[in-house]
Amino acid sequence: MGEIINxxxxxxxxxLLRQVSEDKEFVSKIxxxxxRVSWLGSGFNFRSYVRNHSFLISEPSELGGSDAxxxxxEHVLSALGACYATGFVLNATKRxxxxxxxxxxxxxxxxxxxxxxxxxxxxxxxxKRIYAKAYVDAEADERTIKxxxxxxVRTSPVGHTLIRSVDVVPEVRVER
Amino acid sequence: MGEMINxxxxxxxxxLLKQAGENREFVSKIxxxxxRVRWLGSGFNFRSYVRNHSFLISEPSELGGPDSxxxxxEYVISALGACYATGFILNATKRxxxxxxxxxxxxxxxxxxxxxxxxxxxxxxxxKRIYAKAYVDAEADERTIKxxxxxxVRTSPVGNTLTRSVEVIPEVKVVR
Amino acid sequence: xxxxxxxxxxxxGSWPRPRWLLEALRLKRExxxxxxxxxxxxxxxxxxxxxxxEDAGVEILSDGEQxxxxxxxxxxxxxxxxxxxxxxxxxDLVPDKSRFETVLRxxxxxxxxxxxxxxxxxxxxGARGIARDEASFLKNHTRAxxxxxxxxxxxxxxxxxVPGISxxxxxxxxxLGYEYAKILRDEIIALRDLGVFFVQLDEPVLSEVxxxxxxxxxxxMCAALFSRRNPxxxxxxxxxxxNETVKGVSGIKVGIHVCRGNWSxxxxxxxxxxxxxxxxYLAETKVEQLVLEFATxxxxxxxxxxxYIGDKELGFGVVNxxxxxxxxxxxxxxxxxxxxxxxxxxxxxxxxxxxxxxFAEAPVNTPKTAFNKLRSMRIAxxxxxxxxxxx
Numbered sequence: 001m002g003e004i005i006n007x008x009x010x011x012x013x014x015x016l017l018r019q020v021s022e023d024k025e026f027v028s029k030i031x032x033x034x035x036r037v038s039w040l041g042s043g044f045n046f047r048s049y050v051r052n053h054s055f056l057i058s059e060p061s062e063l064g065g066s067d068a069x070x071x072x073x074e075h076v077l078s079a080l081g082a083c084y085a086t087g088f089v090l091n092a093t094k095r096x097x098x099x100x101x102x103x104x105x106x107x108x109x110x111x112x113x114x115x116x117x118x119x120x121x122x123x124x125x126x127x128k129r130i131y132a133k134a135y136v137d138a139e140a141d142e143r144t145i146k147x148x149x150x151x152x153v154r155t156s157p158v159g160h161t162l163i164r165s166v167d168v169v170p171e172v173r174v175e176r
Numbered sequence: 177m178g179e180m181i182n183x184x185x186x187x188x189x190x191x192l193l194k195q196a197g198e199n200r201e202f203v204s205k206i207x208x209x210x211x212r213v214r215w216l217g218s219g220f221n222f223r224s225y226v227r228n229h230s231f232l233i234s235e236p237s238e239l240g241g242p243d244s245x246x247x248x249x250e251y252v253i254s255a256l257g258a259c260y261a262t263g264f265i266l267n268a269t270k271r272x273x274x275x276x277x278x279x280x281x282x283x284x285x286x287x288x289x290x291x292x293x294x295x296x297x298x299x300x301x302x303x304k305r306i307y308a309k310a311y312v313d314a315e316a317d318e319r320t321i322k323x324x325x326x327x328x329v330r331t332s333p334v335g336n337t338l339t340r341s342v343e344v345i346p347e348v349k350v351v352r
Numbered sequence: 353x354x355x356x357x358x359x360x361x362x363x364x365g366s367w368p369r370p371r372w373l374l375e376a377l378r379l380k381r382e383x384x385x386x387x388x389x390x391x392x393x394x395x396x397x398x399x400x401x402x403x404x405x406e407d408a409g410v411e412i413l414s415d416g417e418q419x420x421x422x423x424x425x426x427x428x429x430x431x432x433x434x435x436x437x438x439x440x441x442x443x444d445l446v447p448d449k450s451r452f453e454t455v456l457r458x459x460x461x462x463x464x465x466x467x468x469x470x471x472x473x474x475x476x477x478g479a480r481g482i483a484r485d486e487a488s489f490l491k492n493h494t495r496a497x498x499x500x501x502x503x504x505x506x507x508x509x510x511x512x513x514v515p516g517i518s519x520x521x522x523x524x525x526x527x528l529g530y531e532y533a534k535i536l537r538d539e540i541i542a543l544r545d546l547g548v549f550f551v552q553l554d555e556p557v558l559s560e561v562x563x564x565x566x567x568x569x570x571x572x573m574c575a576a577l578f579s580r581r582n583p584x585x586x587x588x589x590x591x592x593x594x595n596e597t598v599k600g601v602s603g604i605k606v607g608i609h610v611c612r613g614n615w616s617x618x619x620x621x622x623x624x625x626x627x628x629x630x631x632x633y634l635a636e637t638k639v640e641q642l643v644l645e646f647a648t649x650x651x652x653x654x655x656x657x658x659x660y661i662g663d664k665e666l667g668f669g670v671v672n673x674x675x676x677x678x679x680x681x682x683x684x685x686x687x688x689x690x691x692x693x694x695x696x697x698x699x700x701x702x703x704x705x706x707x708x709x710x711f712a713e714a715p716v717n718t719p720k721t722a723f724n725k726l727r728s729m730r731i732a733x734x735x736x737x738x739x740x741x742x743x
Contacts, residue, residue: 008219020295021295021296027290033253034282035281042184043182043265044265050246050251051246055245057255070211073259074211074226083248085214085233089219101351101464103213105210105456105457105462106213110206110209112207119196119197129343132344135462137351138350145348149348155294157303159302159346160302165340166302166304168339210453210457212453225449227450
């Protein structure tokens with residue numbers, strides 16, 4: 001067992017990264033991700049199934065939901081925060097930097113939510129802008145922490161998904 | 177109490193929508209969403225806090241995580257699925273269409289995941305394409321169902337977030 | 353000093369900490385220096401704070417709370433059974449997480465950086481008391497009268513009671529409250545015996561009870577979010593605890609300080625609202641003095657006191673600790689004259705609205721401006737004494 005930094009065995013992680021670049025099958029596996037969302041039969045209540053995990057997604061009560069979980073747009077922010085956090089821990093660990101605390105506060109502004117509610121056709125109902133603020137306490141000087149953060153932002157899968165336009169391919173199948 | 181369709185009081189829903197359109201404060205409230213993601217102190221383990229909810233975000237074991245939950249990119253496609261599902265239930269209910277079953281299968285393709293791992297600098301680490309397939313069983317003819325679906329896709333907050341480029345504003349604050 | 357003149361000049365408590373003291377506070381927290389090493393550094397800071405106050409003409413002075421990280425969580429160092437926990441460590445136990453989020457956003461801080469005292473076992477006061485060490489040092493180094501601020505029983509109860517942790521050691525919040533009242537009463541008596549003139553119980557959280565709920569402005573004490581009953585019940589509970597604390601205490605002046613939080617220079621981050629809803633309750637407290645803020649417009653008009661101040665003294669907030677501008681003595685005199693329309697001059701003390709550095713890391717002013725504000729108060733007091741006599 002190698003040195004453990006941030007709860008991660010640095011040797012094993014480096015070995016894993018080395019193998020990844022040589023294993024085409026593995027790369028194509030971690031390039032594709034799946035999820036399935038089922039309506040729970042009443043109101044704005046859904047369950048998402050991802051591999052062996054599942055979780056609820058609903059709407060807050062002021063939007064007519066049961067508030068059994070965060071809603072879809074909140075999950076987007078959480079995903080961005082988790083992606084930055086994952087990248088930060090990964091990149092810090094690669095450099096051997098111990099992280100003491102890490103927290104990311106996110107706030108997103110929808111361009112015009114009324115489009116979603118069918119009450120307007122101006123603008124669009126997606127996020128226009130998202131603020132992501134990382135609070136970091138790590139055993140490194142400020143410059144190194146900023147470098148790790150910049151690397152994290154530059155290589156973030158969810159970050160790139162949001163700042164670029166993704167080709168979303170929707171399809172509907174009517175079942176009886 | 178008005179007629180219940182899809183577990184939703186249709187009268188109340190219409191009233192809610194009418195009020196929402198007229199209440200600027202409410203609109204500005206639901207144009208903003210927030211989340212906070214915290215690193216749990218060891219490995220690729222995070223918890224997201226959204227209003228009174230909280231849930232785990234981690235990495236699968238083959239990526240060196242504990243696999244205690246979906247990861248960030250899986251939450252993104254779940255969010256898209258949930259957003260389409262929410263919109264579909266909303267738009268069907270507004271038209272008085274009863275939905276019997278609704279399920280959305282999603283698959284996303286990353287452009288080049290090696291960028292995230294720091295093993296390549298070609299392309300980008302975000303989703304290039306996302307397939308979202310809805311399976312619908314509802315009390316309406318195929319044309320109506322397709323219309324509801326198209327309306328849903330057109331007005332989806334998460335869909336529009338993904339197909340457009342969002343301005344993401346990252347910031348890091350070093351805390352001791 | 354045998355007899356105090358009219359309009360005694362005093363402070364609410366904290367003084368901006370020097371940078372080297374903050375560094376020492378951090379090292380102590382990280383366990384890198386001992387309590388003794390910290391004390392010898394803090395002693396020097398206290399002497400500075402005392403000198404500033406004496407030179408400005410303060411007649412009842414404090415030690416500037418230089419040894420404390422803030423006005424209430426320092427008790428974790430003094431009372432066994434209280435531990436500092438971060439919001440990150442307790443948020444999972446809270447049902448109403450979204451209010452925590454609002455606080456974190458308004459302060460622009462992460463959950464891991466905010467520490468709260470939490471009751472984690474039965475309480476027991478250590479050998480240094482809560483502030484007996486502070487009082488002994490002050491007594492040796494000033495001939496002025498001494499004021500010691502202590503966190504009030506309601507503030508302590510409300511901020512340190514965390515269901516899921518504290519309820520394993522105390523049956524209820526009420527039981528814990530009475531324990532704090534007893535601990536504080538013993539402390540007040542010990543401070544009296546050390547020669548302390550004035551103990552001020554800080555209860556700023558009372559304003560949060562009245563103005564906090566359903567407003568965008570939020571409390572600065574996060575754990576206080578745990579217990580939310582209706583405001584009337586909370587205020588009655590607070591009065592009960594304060595009266596239990598001072599029961600049978602004599603030979604020392606006891607006051608309570610209630611403000612709206614003065615921890616930020618950002619006006620919009622702080623609570624606002626006049627004292628009207630609080631006065632019926634403050635009138636029921638069996639303390640000698642109410643130390644209230646009136647220099648800030650957020651606190652409303654002094655008229656709120658007219659029907660309720662009764663025989664109590666007023667610690668009159670006449671300068672704003674958070675502004676650059678130094679209040680002119682003539683403005684202070686005018687403010688006092690307004691309140692003399694319904695109060696006896698013998699009942700009025702002059703003080704700033706609040707401390708100059710409620711939280712160690714976030715002083716709201718420089719020592720220079722703070723000094724000038726205190727100086728202005730003393731000049732105003734002299735002017736008032738010319739008009740109303742020495743006593």
